[in-house]
Amino acid sequence: MDLQQQTKIEAIAPGSPVKRGCASDWVAVAGRWVLGLVFIYMGVSKALEPDEFLKLVRQYELVSNFYLLNILAAALPWFEIFCGLLLLTGVAVRGAALVSLGMLVPFSLLVLKRALEVASAKGLPFCVVKFDCGCGNGEVLICSKLVENLALILLSAWLLLGNGRRLALRFSLFERGQAGNY
Amino acid sequence: MRKVLLEAAAVALVGAIIAFAANAVSPRGLKLNRDYFRGQTIEPIANPTPSPASGGTGTKSELETLAAQLKAEGLQLIDGARARELFDDARRRQDEIIFIDARNLEHYREGHIPGAYQFDYYHYEDYLAAIVPLCQKAQQIVVYCTGGKCEDSRLAAKLLGDIVSKEKLMVYGGGITEWTSKGLPVEKGEHTNAPATK
Numbered sequence: 001m002d003l004q005q006q007t008k009i010e011a012i013a014p015g016s017p018v019k020r021g022c023a024s025d026w027v028a029v030a031g032r033w034v035l036g037l038v039f040i041y042m043g044v045s046k047a048l049e050p051d052e053f054l055k056l057v058r059q060y061e062l063v064s065n066f067y068l069l070n071i072l073a074a075a076l077p078w079f080e081i082f083c084g085l086l087l088l089t090g091v092a093v094r095g096a097a098l099v100s101l102g103m104l105v106p107f108s109l110l111v112l113k114r115a116l117e118v119a120s121a122k123g124l125p126f127c128v129v130k131f132d133c134g135c136g137n138g139e140v141l142i143c144s145k146l147v148e149n150l151a152l153i154l155l156s157a158w159l160l161l162g163n164g165r166r167l168a169l170r171f172s173l174f175e176r177g178q179a180g181n182y
Numbered sequence: 183m184r185k186v187l188l189e190a191a192a193v194a195l196v197g198a199i200i201a202f203a204a205n206a207v208s209p210r211g212l213k214l215n216r217d218y219f220r221g222q223t224i225e226p227i228a229n230p231t232p233s234p235a236s237g238g239t240g241t242k243s244e245l246e247t248l249a250a251q252l253k254a255e256g257l258q259l260i261d262g263a264r265a266r267e268l269f270d271d272a273r274r275r276q277d278e279i280i281f282i283d284a285r286n287l288e289h290y291r292e293g294h295i296p297g298a299y300q301f302d303y304y305h306y307e308d309y310l311a312a313i314v315p316l317c318q319k320a321q322q323i324v325v326y327c328t329g330g331k332c333e334d335s336r337l338a339a340k341l342l343g344d345i346v347s348k349e350k351l352m353v354y355g356g357g358i359t360e361w362t363s364k365g366l367p368v369e370k371g372e373h374t375n376a377p378a379t380k
Binding site for chain 2: 174
C-alpha cells in the first residue's frame with residue numbers, strides 16, 4: 001500500500017489509530033511552510049545587502065580564493081530563496097529538503113566552530129557568545145541560533161522521509177501521480 | 183533514494199542557475215571577478231580591551247590593529263578629536279577638507295557626518311566619477327564607516343590612495359558610531375550636493 005492510498009484510508013476512518021498519521025501529515029505541511037518561510041526570510045535579508053553577507057562569509061575563512069568567496073556570497077542568498085519557494089509551494093520537496101540539509105548542517109558546524117573560537121579567545125561562557133553569524137538576523141546569541149538550526153535540520157530530515165505531501169503542487173519530480181496531491 | 187538524489191541534483195542545478203542570474207541582474211549584486219578585500223587577511227579574534235579614546239566604539243586592540251594596517255599602507259588613522267577639528271575647520275566649507283562616508287546608501291541616509299560625501303566601496307564604480315574630482319581638489323580627506331571592526335573606510339581609503347596622494351587621506355577609526363555617541367551633529371538623507379551619478 002503506498003502512502004497515497006494509506007492517507008485516503010486514514011481520512012475515511014475517523015477515530016482509528018491511523019487518524020494520528022493524518023494529523024501528523026498536516027503538522028508536516030505546517031513544518032514545510034515554516035521551513036520554506038525561514039529560508040525565504042534568510043535569503044531575502046542577505047540578498048538585500050550582499051556586501052554585508054560577503055564580509056560575514058569571509059569571517060569563516062572557508063575559502064582563500066576571492067572568486068570562490070564571491071560566488072558563495074552572491075549565490076547563497078538567492079539559492080536559499082529558491083529552496084524556500086520550493087518548500088512553500090511543495091515542489092520537489094524531498095530534493096529541496098536534502099539540499100536544505102546540505103546547507104544547514106555544514107553551516108551550523110561552521111557557526112559552532114567560530115563560536116567555540118570566540119568563547120575561547122574572549123574567555124566567555126559558550127551561551128553568552130554573540131555575533132552576526134550571517135544568518136540574516138544580525139547579531140544573535142549563538143547558543144539559541146544553534147538550537148534553532150537543529151530544529152530546522154530535524155524538520156528537513158522529516159520532510160526528506162516523505163512527509164508534508166498535502167497541498168503540495170508537485171511533491172516529487174520523478175514519481176508519477178504526485179501532481180496536485182490532495 | 184536514487185530519485186531523491188536526482189531530485190536534489192536538479193534542485194541544486196536549477197537553483198544555482200537562478201541564483202547567479204538573480205545576482206547578475208540585481209542592482210546590489212556582487213561582481214564575481216572583483217577582489218573586494220584586496221588581499222587583506224582576516225584579523226584573529228581578540229579579547230577586547232575597551233579603549234577610552236574610542237568612546238566605546240572600538241577596542242584598543244582593534245584600533246591598534248587598524249593603525250598598524252593603515253601605516254603599512256601609507257595611510258593614517260585619526261581619532262575623534264582630530265576628526266572634530268577637521269570638521270570645524272573653515273576649509274571644509276570650500277571642500278578643501280572633505281569627509282567621505284564609505285557605507286552603503288541605506289546607512290548613509292540614516293545619518294552621516296554633515297556634508298560627508300557617500301562612497302560605497304562595494305559599488306565604487308558608481309561613485310568614482312563624482313568623488314575623484316572632489317578628492318583631487320581637497321587638501322585633506324577623512325574617510326569613515328561605522329567604526330569598530332568596520333573595514334570599509336580602510337578599503338575605501340586604500341582604493342582612493344591609488345588615485346590621489348595618500349598623504350592627504352585619513353581614516354577616522356571611531357566612525358559614525360563614535361561621532362554620534364559624542365552627540366556631534368548628524369545629517370540625514372541625501373547630501374545637499376549629492377553626486378549626479380547616484
